[in-house]
Amino acid sequence: KVIGVLDAESKELNAFSEEDQRLLETLASQAAIAIENARLLETIKRSSELQKLFVSILSHDLKNPLTVIKGYxxxxxxxxxxxxQIYIREMQKSIEKMNILIANAKLYSQLKEKVYKKEFEKRYLEDIIKETLKDLEKKAKEKSIDIIYKAEGTYPVNANPTLEDLFLNLIDNAIKYSPENGKVEIDIGDREDKWRTSVKDWGEGVADELKEAIFERFERGDVDVKGSGLGLAIVKQIVDMHEGRVWVENNPEGGSIFFVEMPKMK
Incomplete structure (x- = not known):
């Protein structure tokens, strides 16, 4: 691939030695790399600006009409x-899904931009998860799913407000893929300097080849993951921000177990 031409001239015959030629070749090569990197950086900047514009459109230009439609x-x-009324209820469910999608797109963009990087304080996993379960109570009842919280303790961590979104997405995901009249179990274990939270379901499970891809929704465009949406990508971003880790294993009884490890409050 030709980036450009470096021209060196002299009025004297055979003015450039072999060493001079090698130096010019090295200079040309380094200049080509610098130019290509500058072009790449400009492309990345344009891509980031387009992403911000897209999220802005989602947050404002789409949400406002949805609010009007919901009112009507x-x-x-x-x-x-x-x-x-049956049709209206289905419309309202679709509007609610769109609002969640818009909120998640905005949150994902903010996480990528490190908006919440400094907003940390002492929080308790028990409080965060129990509050999340209240928010998801109606959704669980609609599928007759029994949510079982097994942990006994407070579990202090250094966290920011996005930790609530982490557990909201993780538990919501478990409810979504659980069968009717099923159950979801949540527990917290002590792992030396970390707390390990587990969310167990008896749903469809996750294929081995997708166990990493489901957390990298927008980093792996070649992977088609059913219904992964933004939820698990958001979970991964929040876990990374808290210097923890997240992964999924098979539930021996069928389904999945999602694990989140986070450092204990120092």
Missing amino acids: TYLIKRHADEKV
Whole structure:
């Protein structure tokens, strides 16, 4: 690939020695690398700007019309017969899914930009998870899923507000892929200088070849992961920010066990 041409001239005949030629070749090679890196950096900058623009459009230009549509569905539902109300409920569910998608896209972008990097304070995993379970109580009841919290303790960690989103996405994912009348178990174990949280379900499970890819949704464009959305990609970003790790293993009884390890509060 030709990047450009380096021209060196002299009025004298045979002015350049072999050593001079080698020096010019090295100079040309280094110049080509510098130019290519500059072009690459500019492409990355444009890509980042486009991502910010896309998230901005999602957050404002799409969310506002959705709010209007949601308001009208409630008005129509009040005067609709039973058959129409069924359609309205489905519309409301779809609107709620879109709102979640928009919120997740915004959060993912903020995590990539390190917006929350300095907002750390002492928090307790027990409080965060129990509050998350309250938020997901309705969703679990809709599928008659029993949520079992087995841990006994407070489990202090140095955390920022995004830790709530971590467990919200992780437990929501377990509910989503659990069968009707199933269960989800949550536990926290002591691993020397870390707390290990496990979220166990009896759902579809995760194929071995996808156990890493599901956390890298936007880093592995060649992988088609069913329904992975942004949730697990967000989980990975938050775990990395807290200097922890996340992974998934097979549930011996069928399904999956997601593990999150985080440093104990020092």
